[in-house]
Amino acid sequence: MKSFLEYVATDIYQQFNGNLQRVAVVFPNKRAAIFMDEYLALQTRQPLWSSAYTTISDLFRSHSSLTVGDHLILISLLYQVFYKHTREARMQEGMTDESLDKFWGWGELLLSDFDDIDKNLAPAASVFRELKDYHALDGDPTLSEQQKESLNKIFSEYRRENHDTALQRRFERLWSHLYDIYADYQTVLRSHGTAYEGMLYRDVIGQADLNFEYDAYLFVGFNMMQCVERELCKKIEAAGKQVRYYWDYDHYYLDNPINEAGHYIRQYLPHLKNALPDNDTDIYDNFRKPKDITYISVQTANIQARYISRWLRENNRIKDGRRTAIVLADESLLPTVIHSLPDEVDKVNITTGFPLSQTPVASLVSLLFKLQTEGNPGHGDIFRLRNVNDVLRHPLARYISPGVLNLRKKLITRRNNHLRRNLLQAGDDGRKLLFSAIFDGAEGNGNLQLIDWMQEIVKYIGAQALAEAEQNGENENPLLQESVFRMYTLLNRMRTLIEQGYLEVETSTLQKLLTQLIAGTTIPFHGEPAIGVQIMGVLETRNLDFDHVLVLSCNEGNMPRDVNDSSFIPYSIRKAYELTTIDNKVAIYAYYFNRLLQRAGDITLMYNSSTEGTHTGEMSRFMLQLMVESNHPIRRVALQAEHGSVEQQLRSEIAKSQTVLQILNDMSYLSPSAVNDYLRCPTKFYYHYVVKLQEPDNEDSEIDNILFGTIFHEVCQKIYEGYIGQTVDSRIIDNILKSKDVIPRLVDEAIARNLFNISGSMPRNGIELNGLQLINRQVIMDFVRRQLNIDKAVPFRIVALEEKIIGQIAIDGGRNLQIGGIVDRLDEIDGYLRVADYKTGKAPTGCPADVADVFTFNKRKHTDYYLQTLFYCSLIRHNETYNPQHLKVSPSLLFVQKKAAHPADYMLRFNKDRKSTPIEDIADYEDEFRENLTRVLTEIFNPDVPFTLTSDADSCQYCPYRNLCNR
DSSP states (O other): OOOHHHHHHHHHHHHTTTOOTTEEEEESSSTHHHHHHHHHHTTOSSOOOOOEEEEHHHHHHTTOSSEEOOHHHHHHHHHHHHHHHHHHHHHHTTOOOOOHHHHHHHHHHHHHHHHHHHHTTOOHHHHTOOGGGGGGGGGOTTSOHHHHHHHHHHHHHHHHHHTTOHHHHHHHHHHHHHHHHHHHHHHHHHHTTEEOHHHHHHHHHTOSOOOOOSSEEEEESOSOOOHHHHHHHHHHHHTTOEEEEEOOOOHHHHSOTTOGGGHHHHHHTTTSOBSSOTTOHHHHOOTTSOOEEEEEEESSHHHHHHHHHHHHHSTTTTTTGGGEEEEESSGGGHHHHHHHOOTTOOOEEEOSOEEGGGSHHHHHHHHHHHHHHSSOTTOTTEEEHHHHHHHHTSTTHHHHOTTHHHHHHHHHHHOOSEEEHHHHHSSSHHHHHHTOOSSSSOSSOHHHHHHHHHHHHHHHHHHHHHHHHHHTTOOOOHHHHHHHHHHHHHHHHHHHHHHTTSOOOOHHHHHHHHHHHHHTOEEOOOSOTTSSEEEEESGGGTTOOOSEEEEEOOBTBTTTBSOOOOOSSOHHHHHHTTOOOHHHHHHHHHHHHHHHHHTOSEEEEEEEOOOSTTOOOOBOHHHHHHHHHSOOOEEEEEOOOOOOOHHHHOOOEEOOOHHHHHHHHHOOEEOHHHHHHHHHOHHHHIIIIISOOOOOOOOOSSOOHHHHHHHHHHHHHHHHGGGTTSEEOHHHHHHHHHOSSHHHHHHHHHHHHHHSOOOSSOOTTOOOOOHHHHHHHHHHHHHHHHHHHHHTTSOEEEEEEEEEEEEEEEETTTEEEEEEEEEEEEEEETTEEEEEEEEOSOOOSOOOSSHHHHTSOOTTTTHHHHHHHHHHHHHHHTOTTTOTTOOOEEEEEEETTSOOSSGGGGBOEEEETTEEEEOOOGGGTHHHHHHHHHHHHHHHHOTTSOEEOOSOGGGGTTOTTHHHHTO
16 A cells, blocks of 8 residues: 555655755644655655755744743733733622632633634634624624624524623623733733744734745645635745645545535635645545454453554554554553553554653652642641652652651551651651651742752652662663653743742642643653554544554544534634634544545454443444445454453452461450451451451541541540549539530640640640531530530449450360450449440441340441440459459440430340340340350351351442452
């Protein structure tokens, strides 16, 4: 198959007899020039003076003293101009100016509209005329009769439908300012020597003395040429230069008036004559030739990526090298595609850049932002544990500090959600840099200091990675070094803009802007573009032809991509003034799709058929169109995920190997919580207590349920610890309740200790809490007061508080095992000992029927609470230290949210056959309880009983090990 560029090269050589030094070839993009040079060289054996190559964009820029501005500067200046002209109207509406990051989306939309107006040479003053002046359209000489008729209809309907509403008035006020914004914005840009692309293009067209240095300008492979581009061609011709057009199309879609792929070229051919013969079927009638077309649906992106190696190994696709293309309709797939290439592919050219947002450097920068900006605002030297751990767990953290792992282990043992800077900085220079003080109240621009700090860290990582590679005699990681360079450059760019005053924004705004910049930045791959399998985005395929084509993620939404009607200018007005509409965008992508396939004989189009998340599961509209219109046979295949063994899909049980048995035999102590975990799910017990997989720490800086309970328990302990051995009555409790500072002080100290790692004396100004923390503080104080009011009902003598109780139990095989835990409160009340457990949650809606029912896990009945408290009762009953008088021992759960009049109402009870029986004395149930406990413990250590999965799938919902079970 001969490519389009080969035909063009032959014609150019013949038309100019090989004298190309005065010829400029203009392409839509730069890539085609590499191949054109090669094809021209094949025309002769003699040395050849090559033609000049340029893009349409570079051609315009070469004739302007303005430069296309940095996107950040363009939006920042537009932001200033926009609010200058709309501030008064916004004040009348009671609206305040938005921050730059909130304006960003609107700014890009408005900038796109301005760019479109200029590239299509539309009269901006007419486009943005005030709506109330729609009747003046008849006298506008810039409009055709058809445009006037269309616009009159639009505005008449607008007035009739909207009447005089507040929304309409607001829209009219905004609309009335748009031309002033447009004109003033251009004035401001000129004063800075900069422009957006459309403004620069229009400015060039407006020049009377354009000087074109070449004798001939050849426009190759264009589809849609905007009005300003066509006007430039006219100016070149008017200057006495030769202009030739080389159109790339196929009669399959060109001759079909309803196929939008040929929309633009159909318009141009009568006026902008084709330099190649239209009747040459070898060039322009390839779609009708035999093609092997396959549609493949997949359920996941991973299945799609795994198929690549299989596809490449077939039909000589690897051997054919650059005649083989993998086209990414969704360019975010690039990292996955790169890792899916088979070893046989030794040469590959990647034309689409690797997204910076998908590199470790980008994720680290995001974490660094959070590290410095989410600390406790009342203490500049405090970091959140969650943010610290996120950074320390990052794969690049080892380049910052070699002691990352040891620091993480140290933090696990401290178990505090807020960490002081001096603890984190102790050690090497990397840690001192990482945990530097940025927002410490010092004078200066905090944003500038933040950017400087991140630049230093990024540079430090690059240097350390390079030094490590040299020390180990390894090659440097090019992707890491390139991503470090790109990120450093990006941060430096922001630093310059901050210094120049373009980015006077809040830190949160700065973070969002940086995220947007990173999302739009790619890392180019270096290599020989004309060799090997080609991996590219859709836009890079222009002018190039392939024998083998694989298009990935050819879904509706990707092909066509970014086709929407987002604009300040309504569709009908855009259409009337011949601006770009959604129809134009679809036509452009239709051309890309069909042109890519027209000369290929081996075509595979893949799409994701999953409807999960944001996926629509639809193949591209162009694929459907191809099925209906092309008459080519199309093979359809559905790829399914490869299923592993039953054991891989659902590991329902884990046998007790010799290693597991050895670990079990070494166990000498279990807590009631461990027994409850086994009853809840034996497999969870295995992962937690045998394998010792640590559950993820709670790194949230807020007060979660566990921390809430811990603080509540500590406060209750502090309140009563001075009364151990004494009787507490209503008088004592009333005095505590009447005190204005006791409960708030104890709660604040507990919060400072458990949330902020502040021990000892409180800070002089107290602790500064955010809104949610303040709410939790108030709720804890309310719960403590409620508990005290519950305790007022009957006097009680405190025996012990937060006491660790350990007992011994014999299991089958003659083995003794220690079991124990901490009792919240042991008191004597109404002549019996009460084992009281504080509960800040809601009381259960049901209760076990009997002792045996306690050993069948049931969340609704809170059987885990029963087992724990009953076991403590059993131990205390026989303990001479706590029960020297051999009193009755009864379990109680003090649910602070439960409304009850008497302590007996909190006593545990069994409910069988609709009869509720309080557990007044553990002695009545102890034998049966110990028998069941012994049975469970014996089962845990029995080598013949495997660890099985729970039958209650609902209990897996929040289990940290559920992914290991494939649940």
